Amino acid sequence: MQSPLTSPTIEEQAKSTAPNGQVFPLPSEADYAAESERLRSLVAEQRLMGREIVVVMGVGFVGAVMAGVVADTVDQSGSPSKFVIGMQRPSPRSFWKIPTINQGICPVQAEDPEVAPLISRCVLDKKTLIATYSYEALALADVVVVDVQCDYHKKDFGNVRSGHAEIGALEDSLKVIGEYISPDCLVLIETTVPPGTTEYVAYPIIKKAFERRGLVQTSPVKHPKGGHGFTGQADVRDQKSDERSTKDEGRGTVAEQSISSANRFPPTASRSTKHEERRTEAAEPLLAHSFERVMPGRNYVSSIRDFWRVCSGINDQARQRVEKFLSEVLNVQDYPLTVLDRPLESETCKIVENSYRATILAFLNEWSLFSETNGVDLMKVIDAIKVRPTHDNIIFPGPGIGGYCLPKDGGLGVWAYHTLMGFEQDIFKITPQAIDINDTRALRPAQLTRDALRNMGKIVAASKIAVLGASYREDVGDTRYSGSEIVVRKLTEMGGDVVVHDPYVKHWFEFEQQETYPGAGHSRKEFFRNQDGLTDMRMAENLDQALRGADAVVLAVRHQEYQNLDPDTVVTQIGHPAAIIDCFGLLSDEQIKRYFELGCEVKGLGRGHVKRMKDQVKEKAPHTNLCMILGSGSPAMQWYRLRM
Known part of the structure; x- marks a missing residue:
């Protein structure tokens, strides 16, 4: 109510x-x-x-x-x-x-x-x-589209098994829906939910609400002696409609203002009064599921309207209704619908789809570490692999994965198997491990920052560190579960003075409102120490402000603005050599070498070849220094080149 x-x-x-x-x-x-x-x-x-x-x-x-x-x-x-x-x-x-x-x-x-x-x-x-x-x-x-958030809360950092699906808000919404809607109203759940939610949670809630309301439906029965009964749809009636008042619903009464089905949906078929027989039965909810594949960024609307959709219904009528509705709303001519038999299948489809993606990203974490310790540039390796058509979707994970779906969806599946369906077997191995790897990957940039500063004779606790990029992916302002958040929290825990810049983010609510956002007691601040001061953190207004005086710069997101930063300009803005941490393969070999020439220290995720770049600069250093002393065009320098 x-x-x-x-x-x-x-x-x-x-x-x-x-x-x-x-x-x-x-x-x-x-x-x-x-x-x-x-x-x-x-x-x-x-x-x-x-x-x-x-x-x-x-x-x-x-x-x-x-x-x-x-x-x-x-x-x-x-x-x-x-x-x-x-x-x-x-x-x-x-x-x-x-x-x-x-x-x-x-x-x-x-x-x-x-x-x-x-x-x-x-x-x-x-x-x-x-x-x-x-x-x-x-x-x-006539149709209710449910886009109520369904979250997954992890009790321990890097351990998805310790968490649980939070479907309370969705359940509350379904209870309200069941108390108000007409039985011929289609309820379409778009929320990403634990597999089984539509059938094991939504259906019982709405079905019981219909029973409490005394809702029944009458279906036509053909007369055995010939003729036809009502040839239109089943007629839905509310046995308690006479008892319902027209009190304002804001006072809490349930669907107080009833509009009869006869008035809202006048029958389109004729009735035969001579041979008509009708059967009365409990009203069935018209429940359907169709998950969204929304992608933030410049194709936001298109990812809803002009993209492939999967849908399902809890019965034949619901399946037909949802297919008709989505066909009218979406561009199904270019992106045809896939209609599955039951909601459990479409719900599983979304979880498997995102778990697959999360697993591929987690798989590259170990090869990123391998590359860092063995002089391999994983970015070049990936580019070489992607020329093969069967592998062209391989992608480097950066400082962990983020967004609302990939960090949690596999957990919804594991939770549903044990909780909604009641199975005890521990069948899930890869799915939860992939989430755990991706969650903890963002700790690595903090470690690289520590090591780079140490090579320069500094420590994190006495350094200003500029993190460039707050969102979870390039050229968007979405900070949900971003790897950058963990980078900031870990560096802060280590005592660093962190400043953040992102051209797409004006307020980083995961910090500014960390006591209540994304929910009370659910901030990732709980996993780290020394976090209270981050409530006062504000985004740098411009890049120059973020870089000024920094001891380390973490290139955390592949925003277009960060992709071609000139090393000389960056060092000038900083005011002195600094540690440069490349989390996303943003730096070319030439840029890496130039940073080393300017006295900086460079490290990167999956970029083990930076040591080789550094050695090449060292070997070149005597020649460069002599050139600076003698002058590149002087006779002495020309004689030196001939002797070399």
Whole structure:
């Protein structure tokens, strides 16, 4: 049940602050009543225009843009065919997203230039997208798309087996959905979930809610003497509809404002009253699953709309409904749907897909260490392998992997096998080990920084260290589970004074709000000592500010801005020679040599050949020094070259 927040005892609880500083008061009891009336009026208008009502539950990283993609859908005549209601819980942390969307502004930052115009167009021009905090929207929906976060919390650093899936928020959302939706409403779960969630968690929750509400469906039965019964769809009825009030849902009643199926979906087929027989049975939820493959960056929208999708339904009707819905919303002509038999299969598909990727990345960790200790440049090795078409997707892992999916999804599968399905066998070996390797790989750059500084007669605890790159991948501003976070935390634990620059990140909330972000008690600060001061860390405004006076520079992310940094310029900005740590193969051999010539120390992940580069510079040093003394064009220098 939804209830408006009572009068807060702490002032901060009565408002929600957007990242840009704009403050929005949380809704009052009176606001709920007005909001419910607004929704009913808008939906009535949209139904007259023949539009399907779609509620997107959760307007975060995925849900906000998915809502825009659905709201932008048109029919064959080019007219909008969907009306979308984005729904978000009115908490102090998230409520600001609702008025932000209603202003035509996307609540998530994106590098894709298509995102902002998409949301603005749908809200302000086409008027096919709104946002709300009222559960009343669920009672009005034809389709509910669930984009509620499902996380995995690790108790110990580098030990995914010690963790557990956190599906409480998803379960709570499903309970609310079950209390409000009509039985003929399709519920599409897009969230990446532990395999079995749709069938073992979502189905029982919604089925039991339907039973409590007394929802039944009547199906036609052919008369044995000929003729046909009702030839349309099964007619869904709510036996308790007469008992339901029209009280505002904000007061907490369950689906209080009931719209009968007969009014919402008038039968399209004729009835035969002479021979008709009907069978009454418990209403079945229409549940479906289709995971997203969202990629942050400049193709954010395209990764939702113009990309291959896998879907499934819990029964034939749900499967048909989800295939129809996605075919209307996505570009299935160029990227056909794959329809699997049951949700367990599509859920497993997402987990295996990401576990495979995580395993390949973890596999290269040991070869990275091998390369560092045996004079091998792993970057050249990978380039040589990639010319083979069967191996062209091999990729260097950098300082660990990040993003929301790869660091956790395998853990969801392991947890589901033991918890949801109840098996005791320890069948998972590679999947959890890959996650553990990737989680701890980010410790290596801190070790290389320590070693490089030591070669220069310095220690981490007395050094300023500039980390270039906060996000988990190049040219995006997404910092979720980034390897750079672990680099910063480990160097800080060792006593280093760390400054960070990233052209795409203005606020690094994993540090600024580490007591509550990504959730209370779930910050990775818990795995390290000496972390409290990081709450005050702010991103450097520019590269010059970050580099000035640094004793070490960690090239942590392959941002375009960092890919061609001139060594002479960098050392000039720093003000003296420094330790340079290459985490992603950013430096060419020529750049490495030049850093050594400038008196710097260079180390890199998988770049064991730097020692060879250093030796070559040392061998060349006497010649270079003599050239500087005598002058490159002097007769004495010409005589020296002839003798050499």
